[in-house]
Amino acid sequence: MSAIEVKNISKNYYSAKSGKFAGIGRNPLLGEDQTKSISTKETGISFEVEKGEIFGIIGPDGAGKTTLFRILTTLILADSGSAAVDGFDVVNDYKEIRKRVGYMPGRFSLYQDLTVEENLNFFATVFNTTIEENYDLVKDIYQQIEPFKKRRAGKLSGGMKQKLALSCALIHKPSVLFLDEPTTGVDPVSRKEFWGMLKKLKDQGITILVSTPYMDEATLCDRIALIQNGQFLKIDTPENIVRQYKNKLWAVQSDTMYKLLTDLRANNLTKNCFAFGDKHHLSMDNDQLTTDELKALIEKSGHKNVIVQEIEPTIEDCFMQLSQG
Amino acid sequence: MNNTPQIKSGKVISAVNLTKRFGHFTAVDNISFEVERGEIFGFLGANGAGKTTAMRMLCGLSIPSGGKGIVAGFDIESQTELVKRNIGYMSQKFSLYDDLKVWENIELFGGIYGMKDNEIKEKTDELMKVLNFENERNKLVGSLPLGFKQKLAFSVSIFHSPQVVFLDEPTGGVDPITRRQFWELIYDATSKGITVFVTTHYMDEAEYCDRVSIMVNGKIEALDSPRNLKKQFNATSMDGVFQQLARKSTRKAD
Numbered sequence: 001m002s003a004i005e006v007k008n009i010s011k012n013y014y015s016a017k018s019g020k021f022a023g024i025g026r027n028p029l030l031g032e033d034q035t036k037s038i039s040t041k042e043t044g045i046s047f048e049v050e051k052g053e054i055f056g057i058i059g060p061d062g063a064g065k066t067t068l069f070r071i072l073t074t075l076i077l078a079d080s081g082s083a084a085v086d087g088f089d090v091v092n093d094y095k096e097i098r099k100r101v102g103y104m105p106g107r108f109s110l111y112q113d114l115t116v117e118e119n120l121n122f123f124a125t126v127f128n129t130t131i132e133e134n135y136d137l138v139k140d141i142y143q144q145i146e147p148f149k150k151r152r153a154g155k156l157s158g159g160m161k162q163k164l165a166l167s168c169a170l171i172h173k174p175s176v177l178f179l180d181e182p183t184t185g186v187d188p189v190s191r192k193e194f195w196g197m198l199k200k201l202k203d204q205g206i207t208i209l210v211s212t213p214y215m216d217e218a219t220l221c222d223r224i225a226l227i228q229n230g231q232f233l234k235i236d237t238p239e240n241i242v243r244q245y246k247n248k249l250w251a252v253q254s255d256t257m258y259k260l261l262t263d264l265r266a267n268n269l270t271k272n273c274f275a276f277g278d279k280h281h282l283s284m285d286n287d288q289l290t291t292d293e294l295k296a297l298i299e300k301s302g303h304k305n306v307i308v309q310e311i312e313p314t315i316e317d318c319f320m321q322l323s324q325g
Numbered sequence: 326m327n328n329t330p331q332i333k334s335g336k337v338i339s340a341v342n343l344t345k346r347f348g349h350f351t352a353v354d355n356i357s358f359e360v361e362r363g364e365i366f367g368f369l370g371a372n373g374a375g376k377t378t379a380m381r382m383l384c385g386l387s388i389p390s391g392g393k394g395i396v397a398g399f400d401i402e403s404q405t406e407l408v409k410r411n412i413g414y415m416s417q418k419f420s421l422y423d424d425l426k427v428w429e430n431i432e433l434f435g436g437i438y439g440m441k442d443n444e445i446k447e448k449t450d451e452l453m454k455v456l457n458f459e460n461e462r463n464k465l466v467g468s469l470p471l472g473f474k475q476k477l478a479f480s481v482s483i484f485h486s487p488q489v490v491f492l493d494e495p496t497g498g499v500d501p502i503t504r505r506q507f508w509e510l511i512y513d514a515t516s517k518g519i520t521v522f523v524t525t526h527y528m529d530e531a532e533y534c535d536r537v538s539i540m541v542n543g544k545i546e547a548l549d550s551p552r553n554l555k556k557q558f559n560a561t562s563m564d565g566v567f568q569q570l571a572r573k574s575t576r577k578a579d
Contacts, residue, residue: 060500062471159372185417185497187371187526188564189571213498214527228500258512274505277529277562278551316501323502 001087003051003176003207004072008044008081011067012230024064024071025081026230044081047225047235049209054202056221057211058315064230065211066106069180072209073103086175099127102169106180108161112154116145116164119153120171127172137204138167141197159190166197177201179210183217195220215316226319233322238315245313245321247271247283250294254303263301274320281317335362337489337520338383342392345378352378354543355392360489360536365511365521367531370540371571376524377493379540383522384491385409397488410438413482413490413519417497420478423467427458430466431481438485452480472503479510489520496527508533528564537563539570546570 010025025044045068049055057065070076072085074094083090085097110119120142124131135142145163148156153164162182169177179198183191195217198208210221218224219238226233226241234241254260261280264273271283284294295308313321338360345353353375360366370376381387383396385405394401397411421430428449435445453459456476466474475495483490492511496504508530511521523534531537531551538548547554547570551563558566 060471060503061498157373185372185494185526187571188528188567189371189574191526192568215501261509274502275508275529275533277532320501323500 001051002048003053003086004047004049004055004209005084006048006068006072006081007046007083009046009068009071009078009083010044010080011071011076011078013067022062022064022067022230024067024230025078026064043231045230045232046081047232049207049223051207052202052205053222054198054208054210054220056218056224057209057227058213058215058218058224058319059211059227060213063227065227066180067230069103069105069178069209069211073101073178074098099172100174101176101178102172102174103178104165104169104180104182106184108165110153110161110165110168113152115150115152116156117149119164120167123168124171129172131171134171134173137173137201138170140200141170142167158185162186162190162194170201174206176207176209179208181211181213183212183214191217215314215319218315224315226315226322228319228323233319241315241318242313245318247321248287248289249311249313249317250282250284250291251276251279251307251309251311252282252294252298253279253305253307254298255305256303260298260303263303264298267297269297272320272324274317276314276316281311281313336360336395337362337364338366338394338396338522340379340383340392340394343379343382343389343394344391345375345382345387346390351543353382353389356540356543356545357392358538358545358548360520360522362488362520363515363518364536365515365523365534367534367537368522368524368540369531369537369567370524371574374540374571374574375543376540380491380493380522380524383408384412384414411488413485413487414493415478415482415490415495416493417495420474421466421481424465426463426465427453427469427477428462430477431484434481435484440485448484452484456480471499472506475499475503475507476510479507479514483514483519487519489522490514492521492523494524494526496525496530504530528562528567531563531567539567541570541574546573 011023012021012026013023014021057068059065071078072083072090074090074097077091086100088096090097114122120131141163145160148160156164183194202208221238223237225235252260261273261275264270264282269284269286271285273280273282291308291310295306298306336359341357342355343353344351344355356379368376382389382401383394385401385408388402396408399407399411401408425433431449432445453462461469479495496507515521525531534551536548536550537554538545554566558569560566
């Protein structure tokens with residue numbers, strides 16, 4: 001039995017203000033200026049998460065990540081399809097699911113007027129347990145904020161709020177943890193630390209469904225789903241997704257990087273060219289080109305100190321290729 | 326209030342021993358740096374390093390406890406209103422009014438910055454062309470995709486031709502293609518002489534800056550071009566540089 005099973009789930013919202021549909025398993029036919037929902041059966045999304053797996057939902061704001069989390073945590077009902085968590089149906093067995101899952105919403109949702117300790121105590125009590133009973137599970141995380149346990153949650157920094165929220169989501173020893181964008185707006189060092197904590201939780205057998213807009217975090221998941229506009233572009237291990245990249249990919253550099261970008265974009269042979277830190281990632285229509293030929297081609301337009309290397313794509317390269325269809 | 330600019334030179338921002346204390350806590354601790362006209366200056370640091378506090382002082386929103394700062398030629402302590410008039414600001418959270426149409430947002434912000442009606446009209450036409458937004462002109466901003474909104478918000482933040490624009494995590498949560506298109510708009514703005522002061526948590530974006538400063542515990546611990554910083558810290562990427570510096574952070578605060 002999988003920890004999470006999702007079959008043809010869809011949930012479409014119509015926002016009168018934006019005149020658009022949002023949600024998950026979105027029907028691409030539901031565009032602008034259509035006020036009526038039409039059958040979405042064929043466009044629902046499906047996936048399974050194994051026990052003890054870290055499964056990442058990776059995509060930009062507005063892709064439908066939060067809608068999916070709310071359906072699985074039994075907070076909203078899907079329009080169609082079915083889903084089960086720990087073998088329990090999200091509609092019929094919602095009470096059972098709520099006992100077993102931990103949920104850290106994207107927006108900070110603890111009680112701002114309660115102290116750190118009071119918040120944790122409150123969540124433990126709601127789930128009929130005590131801090132002491134499951135202290136082992138939250139110890140690593142909670143110890144970092146314990147010096148501030150008398151401080152009100154509203155007065156905590158962003159990083160500390162994140163740690164308190166994770167502690168509260170864990171205090172009843174859930175079997176499945178739902179983390180909706182836990183690292184958004186968090187600096188790269190704290191993000192690394194946070195993923196270290198997730199690895200430890202995984203080692204204790206907890207299944208984790210986590211969403212993030214940061215593509216570099218994808219490689220820290222066992223499997224990922226790339227999501228855009230309410231649809232999955234791909235579900236697989238990060239390694240397999242990288243392997244399935246369709247073209248040869250080069251990293252190119254010269255002394256004048258912005259000119260290099262515009263020059264390459266203007267070139268007829270260029271398929272795609274995007275800035276990637278101090279390099280540009282380039283794919284050409286012709287994969288037979290050699291590195292030397294490409295270098296000569298770039299030097300012809302007056303570039304100095306040209307470096308061309310064939311490279312392995314990143315998840316971000318893959319996302320861009322897949323999202324362009 | 327004294328209306329004359331304090332300095333006339335290539336420096337758009339200059340901070341000398343800038344400090345902000347809240348009670349016993351020193352959020353920004355004696356920082357000094359300069360930003361040249363037309364430069365893209367990346368302002369990095371871990372959560373809690375003091376970036377937001379420093380940025381609020383540079384925007385004239387918070388008065389320094391010590392030190393001196395000149396932004397767009399005006400003193401950030403005694404000429405805060407003139408500072409505000411001569412800068413642009415955009416953050417991830419604040420974009421535009423969803424319930425106003427594209428042209429209405431532009432007119433509102435242009436008006437707030439004291440632009441004349443005909444100037445607003447002319448520049449709006451021009452902007453709609455450049456952004457390829459002519460069909461969106463009469464649409465509510467709320468109906469635009471996030472990427473469009475970000476581009477429009479940036480364009481509005483520099484609509485009154487400020488000397489410098491402050492961008493606070495402008496690309497958070499945006500898809501990878503739009504994120505890159507956004508940086509192309511930044512390059513375009515600097516080619517017109519606008520100075521860009523930007524914070525980001527995407528380390529690949531740090532590479533797009535001319536110079537980058539990294540704050541740790543309220544102090545600027547490193548400041549140089551990405552190339553030189555990587556050399557100095559023997560790292561292959563800005564992420565490597567950042568990880569080495571920010572690990573020194575003793576602050577758990579945000």
